Amino acid sequence: MTLETRFSHFSDYLFINLLNTVNSKNKTKADLLDEEGMMDEWLSLMKEKELLSEQQVNKIKEKPVDRTEMKQFRDTWRSYFTSSQYDEDGLQSLIDLTKKTPLSFEMNAETLMPIPDKGGTAGLQSLLAFTMLNAYQDGVFEKVKGCSNETCLALFVDPKGKRKWCSMKVCGNRAKAQKHYEKSKQ
Numbered sequence: 265m266t267l268e269t270r271f272s273h274f275s276d277y278l279f280i281n282l283l284n285t286v287n288s289k290n291k292t293k294a295d296l297l298d299e300e301g302m303m304d305e306w307l308s309l310m311k312e313k314e315l316l317s318e319q320q321v322n323k324i325k326e327k328p329v330d331r332t333e334m335k336q337f338r339d340t341w342r343s344y345f346t347s348s349q350y351d352e353d354g355l356q357s358l359i360d361l362t363k364k365t366p367l368s369f370e371m372n373a374e375t376l377m378p379i380p381d382k383g384g385t386a387g388l389q390s391l392l393a394f395t396m397l398n399a400y401q402d403g404v405f406e407k408v409k410g411c412s413n414e415t416c417l418a419l420f421v422d423p424k425g426k427r428k429w430c431s432m433k434v435c436g437n438r439a440k441a442q443k444h445y446e447k448s449k450q
């Protein structure tokens with residue numbers, strides 16, 4: 265099974281695609297980052313989807329990315345978004361990551377592309393922190409939602425405030441079928 269098909273939906277936001285590396289199928293939690301080689305696969309998928317450039321991925325791959333550290337980062341931010349308790353500490357930790365591993369910029373097809381000074385975990389986290397700070401400034405953080413299906417762990421960005429499901433195909437249809445079933449029982 266390719267990595268892409270293991271996401272209930274694919275986000276335009278790099279950080280959301282990291283947060284969704286843990287999901288739930290048939291009520292069992294599946295942590296993709298527990299699987300050997302998954303960080304590489306994830307990076308390749310982000311490159312394929314143009315959420316990371318070739319230069320960025322090459323830089324990150326100069327050193328190994330630690331899955332345990334990435335899981336910690338992911339889980340901290342998952343609880344940040346699922347509890348909706350926005351505090352300054354979270355933002356400060358992102359700023360600190362970009363200070364610890366600074367980024368420099370290159371022009372790539374008229375967009376500025378941040379490249380971390382170091383590869384590996386530090387580089388990836390700095391890059392993620394930078395894109396998250398930008399998302400925060402654009403008001404994206406308050407639009408991050410969890411799927412209405414209680415057993416689903418997916419997060420997504422809901423710009424219009426109307427979306428309930430991570431994906432209509434996955435959780436939306438399931439809810440519709442359940443509703444239909446209950447109605448027909450009455």
Ligand SMILES: [Zn+2]
Pocket residue numbers: 272411412413416417418429430431434435
């Ligand atoms: Zn869902």
